[in-house]
Amino acid sequence: xxxxxxxxxxxxxxxTKDTNELxxxxxxxxxxxxxxxxxDGILVEPVGDAESLSLDVLRRTSFGLLQGSRMRSTKTxxxxxxxxxxTLFDLQDTTAAIQEATxxxxxxxxxxxxxxxxxxxxxxxxxxxxxGTIPGxxxxxxxxxxxxxxxxxxxxxxxxxxxxxxxxxxxxxEEDAExxxxxxxxxx
Numbered sequence: 004x005x006x007x008x009x010x011x012x013x014x015x016x017x018x019t020k021d022t023n024e025l026x027x028x029x030x031x032x033x034x035x036x037x038x039x040x041x042x043d044g045i046l047v048e049p050v051g052d053a054e055s056l057s058l059d060v061l062r063r064t065s066f067g068l069l070q071g072s073r074m075r076s077t078k079t080x081x082x083x084x085x086x087x088x089x090t091l092f093d094l095q096d097t098t099a100a101i102q103e104a105t106x107x108x109x110x111x112x113x114x115x116x117x118x119x120x121x122x123x124x125x126x127x128x129x130x131x132x133x134x135g136t137i138p139g140x141x142x143x144x145x146x147x148x149x150x151x152x153x154x155x156x157x158x159x160x161x162x163x164x165x166x167x168x169x170x171x172x173x174x175x176x177e178e179d180a181e182x183x184x185x186x187x188x189x190x191x
Contacts, residue, residue: 084115087117092156101133113132143166150166
């Protein structure tokens with residue numbers, strides 16, 4: 004083996020201003036390399052139409068690619084089933100509510116599964132699981148173990164937050180920098 008210790012950063016020249024297309028292109032052209040361990044990061048150079056993309060869009064897309072490649076965890080990761088006839092709750096609304104409550108927890112993986120049939124197997128790598136078991140009720144998992152059973156749907160998101168707190172993986176949401184700045188000016 005060569006004793007190369009320099010970091011390899013993929014230089015990606017982006018020419019689209021469509022953010023979905025940008026994510027798709029970066030994933031297909033660079034993501035596979037990063038997932039295979041061939042590289043340490045990405046540098047995105049916007050050209051042409053892409054020059055209108057904000058730095059925040061480029062940053063979020065790049066960090067999303069690094070998280071998807073299992074190289075860096077900057078946000079909560081959500082795993083969800085595609086939904087089928089066995090799904091026992093509104094998967095989209097429930098996932099949105101869970102994301103709203105827990106989306107600020109970097110390094111935490113939460114699986115949202117519609118039914119008990121496939122859910123536990125599909126969420127095997129998640130830290131926490133939210134699984135429909137009978138109509139109107141869910142079970143909560145820590146890893147592969149059921150830790151709370153038959154929680155009514157309307158109480159389940161709060162119960163999930165409590166479960167995350169009980170395993171010391173919770174952190175309070177950070178205030179937006181603008182809000183903090185406004186409060187500091189108001190109190191001065």
